[in-house]
Amino acid sequence: MSQPMTRNTATPALDYLLSAALPSQRAELADLAAHQGLMWRCVCRTVNTLNTDACSACEKPRPYTKDVTPPRYEYGELLEDLRDRLAEWFDDEPKERRPAAIGFRVTTEYDDGPAWATWDATAYFTDAWIGTPYPKDFERSGVADALVELGDFEQPQVGDTLIVVVPPPFAPERPEEKGLGREYAYGISDYARAAAEALGDGWGADSGYIGAYGLLWGPGGTPELRLYVDDYDDLVLGWKHYPDRETVTIDLPDGAPSLPAELRTVGKAIAKAARTFLP
Ligand SMILES: [Zn+2]
Structure with a gap:
């Protein structure tokens, strides 16, 4: 499934700020914006706005714009809940570099079979083609709760991949993003x-x-x-x-x-x- 990442209410404000910045300030501002997930940095180091799906300099596609889930499952709303909880997690950590996506692994450490682990997650950034270990444990967070819900819905199998796209800060509310909330004249x-x-x-x-x-x-x-x-x-x-x-x-x-x-x-x-x- 694809997660639209292009619309972001912060983008006009960021554009305004960038245009107001002195040339000497601009690079630093773009760095900070990329760090916060308000812009995306390509592997070629160019910083791009969120409404681009390919790099403005090297034209490589922007990576990690799609979720990866076990092919036999349709998680639907449960996956969206996990995405919301991840957004909350990173919204609460503005000093932390915001990843484009988070990957979860399957653990067999529990008695009742395989489950999605809250630890040993992988963070994916748009300027690297491979992930890096995410140092924190999501235990006792909304992320952990959402992972339990997923596991209750369908128990994962060893070797399953779950990579969830993390929305940018100030992403629009989901109904608007998905085109829901549409009104019909007649029932x-x-x-x-x-x-x-x-x-x-x-x-x-x-x-x-x-x-x-x-x-x-x-x-x-x-x-x-x-x-x-x-x-x-x-x-x-x-x-x-x-x-x-x-x-x-x-x-x-x-x-x-x-x-x-x-x-x-x-x-x-x-x-x-x-x-x-x-x-
Ligand atoms: Zn590039």
């Missing part, structure tokens, strides 16, 4: 209601549990249909009580509707699909 139950309207007399619609899906039913209460987003991010219509038995995918060629007319179009498409469930 899925609105789609179901638009479909009921298109289907006409005797049809009804409602919101499913905490709005996670829409419900649609025909004259006399049947068929009872469920409108939901499946594991492939497709909008599908299926039987309420047997959602996997038979489903029809609803195409959204223009994406999610944001205007009443667009919602009506989607409602008609769902209505067409709903008719295929009639006896």
Whole structure:
């Protein structure tokens, strides 16, 4: 998975500071910024801004911009929690050189099998192609807690690699970084209601549990249909009580509707699909 590292709210302030600095101050300021993870230093020693993925001088790609995890696992939110805890750890240690990534090793020193070790971690810096031993132990920190959570989710195996990209200081909150926090004009139950309207007399619609899906039913209460987003991010219509038995995918060629007319179009498409469930 790739961790976007390009946006950083500190970058404009740093640019301003660099432009205000005297030429004699500039190198020192860039050194300090690279040390803090506010800029990145290439193996050729050039210091680059965080919004570059290749060195401005030698054009080598910026290293350690991607996590490395055991290939059989999808850690998802657990990995993001670990990343947040690492960010906190280094935010609390401004004198310490902030690494681009931290690698963890597997220990077999515990009775209940292999686990991610909080000690003997490896720090990766962008100006070196190999890591260096990280001298501190993360024990009793949020990092340690996050490693335990990962191990509880899936026990690591000896030889597994876990390298986590450390965000820069002042990195935006995660929802914004990931493009979450997006607002949709209509919820899925609105789609179901638009479909009921298109289907006409005797049809009804409602919101499913905490709005996670829409419900649609025909004259006399049947068929009872469920409108939901499946594991492939497709909008599908299926039987309420047997959602996997038979489903029809609803195409959204223009994406999610944001205007009443667009919602009506989607409602008609769902209505067409709903008719295929009639006896
Ligand atoms: Zn370079």
